[in-house]
Amino acid sequence: MNTSARQFKEQATLLTQDLRHRQLIQTAIGKYEVVRDRVRSRYQDWNAARQAAAEIKWEAVNHLDEHLTRFATQLEARGAKVHWASTGAQAREIITNLLREKQARSIIKSKAMTSEEIHLNAALEQAGFEVVESDLGEFIVQLRKEPPYHIVFPAMHLTRHQISELFTRELGSAPTADPEELTLIARRVLRQKYVRADVGFTGANFAIAETGMISITENEGNARLTAALPQVMVTLLGIEKILPRLEDLALFLPMLATVGAGQGLTCYNSFYGGPRRPGEPDGPEEYHVVLLDNRRTELLADAEQRDSLHCIRCGGCLNVCPIYRNVGGHSYGTTYSGPVGSVITPHLRGLLEWKHLSYASSLCGACTDICPVKIDLHHHLLQNRRNASASKPSRLERLAFKVFAYVINRPGCYALVKKVGRMAQRLHPLVKGSRLDPAYAWTKTRDLPPIAKQTFKEYWSSRK
Amino acid sequence: MVVTLFIPCFVDMMYPRVGISMVRILERLGHSVRCPESAACCGQPAFNSGYWDEARTVAEKTLQALADSEVVVIASGSCGAMIKKFYLDLFRGTPNERAAADLAGKCYEFSDFLVTRLGVTDLGAHFPAKVTFHDGCHGLRELRIKSQPRKLLEKVRGVQLVEMAEEVCCGFGGTFAAKFPMISTAMGEVKCSHALATGAEYIVSNDSSCLMHIQGLLDRQKSKLKTIHLAEVLATT
Numbered sequence A: 001m002n003t004s005a006r007q008f009k010e011q012a013t014l015l016t017q018d019l020r021h022r023q024l025i026q027t028a029i030g031k032y033e034v035v036r037d038r039v040r041s042r043y044q045d046w047n048a049a050r051q052a053a054a055e056i057k058w059e060a061v062n063h064l065d066e067h068l069t070r071f072a073t074q075l076e077a078r079g080a081k082v083h084w085a086s087t088g089a090q091a092r093e094i095i096t097n098l099l100r101e102k103q104a105r106s107i108i109k110s111k112a113m114t115s116e117e118i119h120l121n122a123a124l125e126q127a128g129f130e131v132v133e134s135d136l137g138e139f140i141v142q143l144r145k146e147p148p149y150h151i152v153f154p155a156m157h158l159t160r161h162q163i164s165e166l167f168t169r170e171l172g173s174a175p176t177a178d179p180e181e182l183t184l185i186a187r188r189v190l191r192q193k194y195v196r197a198d199v200g201f202t203g204a205n206f207a208i209a210e211t212g213m214i215s216i217t218e219n220e221g222n223a224r225l226t227a228a229l230p231q232v233m234v235t236l237l238g239i240e241k242i243l244p245r246l247e248d249l250a251l252f253l254p255m256l257a258t259v260g261a262g263q264g265l266t267c268y269n270s271f272y273g274g275p276r277r278p279g280e281p282d283g284p285e286e287y288h289v290v291l292l293d294n295r296r297t298e299l300l301a302d303a304e305q306r307d308s309l310h311c312i313r314c315g316g317c318l319n320v321c322p323i324y325r326n327v328g329g330h331s332y333g334t335t336y337s338g339p340v341g342s343v344i345t346p347h348l349r350g351l352l353e354w355k356h357l358s359y360a361s362s363l364c365g366a367c368t369d370i371c372p373v374k375i376d377l378h379h380h381l382l383q384n385r386r387n388a389s390a391s392k393p394s395r396l397e398r399l400a401f402k403v404f405a406y407v408i409n410r411p412g413c414y415a416l417v418k419k420v421g422r423m424a425q426r427l428h429p430l431v432k433g434s435r436l437d438p439a440y441a442w443t444k445t446r447d448l449p450p451i452a453k454q455t456f457k458e459y460w461s462s463r464k
Numbered sequence B: 001m002v003v004t005l006f007i008p009c010f011v012d013m014m015y016p017r018v019g020i021s022m023v024r025i026l027e028r029l030g031h032s033v034r035c036p037e038s039a040a041c042c043g044q045p046a047f048n049s050g051y052w053d054e055a056r057t058v059a060e061k062t063l064q065a066l067a068d069s070e071v072v073v074i075a076s077g078s079c080g081a082m083i084k085k086f087y088l089d090l091f092r093g094t095p096n097e098r099a100a101a102d103l104a105g106k107c108y109e110f111s112d113f114l115v116t117r118l119g120v121t122d123l124g125a126h127f128p129a130k131v132t133f134h135d136g137c138h139g140l141r142e143l144r145i146k147s148q149p150r151k152l153l154e155k156v157r158g159v160q161l162v163e164m165a166e167e168v169c170c171g172f173g174g175t176f177a178a179k180f181p182m183i184s185t186a187m188g189e190v191k192c193s194h195a196l197a198t199g200a201e202y203i204v205s206n207d208s209s210c211l212m213h214i215q216g217l218l219d220r221q222k223s224k225l226k227t228i229h230l231a232e233v234l235a236t237t
């Protein structure tokens, strides 16, 4: 077993037994589900909306080259600078060089999973810059020095009391369990940072090819301040964020809000398309957009799983996933967790190192049913398994399936095996549930029914 | 009509009563039942583990055994999904592609067969108990079977059906249950707690594989809650 798989199993073992965690997540997601379903029921035909969204994304992804060029050309025509990064390392280098060039010291950031993906904060801090996350959840996990627990709700795993303790410890604030007050504490700290920041850094929810604009949707207003106050603005986004037309947002913004947070629409929706123009009172003097590939083109080349580039990172599949709910976001050890993470991480970071995530699924399909852009998530897990077994089969497992096939395909042999099994199982109580039990993985926590005194096939032939 | 009944390997070995109940019900409705001996397993364990070649070896045999049937009834939603949906993937680009598509067109999961194909809901069953129903995920999301078993249960005399708060996987997932037993068990515990909260005496399902998992957990916890397959409920008189 490789390191990532071992770590996953260790973490999963801890978290699945942590009943406090189970309850916390169950409650948080339970509340979300109520509002999500209420908002979703306002759609005349939710499935038709999903179909339309999937088709728009299909068009965007299958003509990605054209849309990206259009997007970049328009942006540059308005004075923005577009950078293309093939790898995470390149993106980090582009951004670090830019900050050095601007002699920046302090960077304020709004939420950007792509920056997590390329471990930007660590690189910037190492290069001597101060980096502050301005999204409340991100701010909290940054103080805790841990990655986001969830792509939409980074601090979902924490209680108010834990956050209060954290603030007291790190910021010296008075303890309080009132969410409003906790928000105010963070705001007081962050307001100072906005004013002092040299560079504002954002992610993007969508990139509109038609108009050359990025769209950011948020509830706290922190991305607006991040974009408006500093002199220089930098946006990092994956190349799959493209939507062909501005009007597509009329569908995508509400859908993202619905599945993402159970809202009809998020509170703040902003567009950015370039630096401050002559006569405009505010906005950055320079605007840089970094487009990140980081092996997304590998997914693009895979016709079977190309639709996973449709993902709008709404987090819906994480919320419905019984595996995610039980092992929690950190166990995955990936930037993108839950079903979508299990599907794409093997493509982004290597199949053999990350295949275990595709096996860690009961293939229940709840993810595929919720996905607003109709990504065939659970079937992609099956394909990852097939690809993994084809490229590096487990000898033991393959042998087991070969033996199984040999036996089951020969009725006489199968009947005999059942008879032997019936005799052997009399000895089972001696070892049941112990390490010596060949069925230990099952019997440690569960009973196993015996082979029946008369199997169905025996019954059937006795009837004839 | 002549109904070919496919009894998957684990039902054959561990839940023969489920198969026998199906035979009784089908015969009671006036159909004649055949169970080809060489159809033993749909090949799903190997398929789900990524070993498609080995899965094909098993599936081919079943495909051939079921091919010349008028209609096929499958005694599990999960194996039903395998045969009706995943055989198309498994045999794509092989000489069996057509045969797989033909078979898919005449396959039914048991409750779906009764309700959709035969248009029967009242089997005259009598089962005086408070029950809750667990949807096996493969039946639910691959085959979209949800209303059929409920329509059948509604007509059972004495049954009181109470739905669980959430529609969620029981955590079985085939080889997943053995590869990640801690996750599978946690999921099963959540499922059992939903079922217990309904106050039901029985969890009824149309999939014995889920019930094997749920019952295994309940037995270990010495719970009084019991599981039973829908066919066994429907076979009561």
Ligand code: SF4
Binding pocket: A310, A311, A312, A313, A314, A315, A316, A317, A318, A340, A367, A370, A371, A372, A373, A374, A375, A377
């Ligand atoms: S895969 Fe679908 S459900 Fe999951 S985060 Fe992406 S868009 Fe949302």
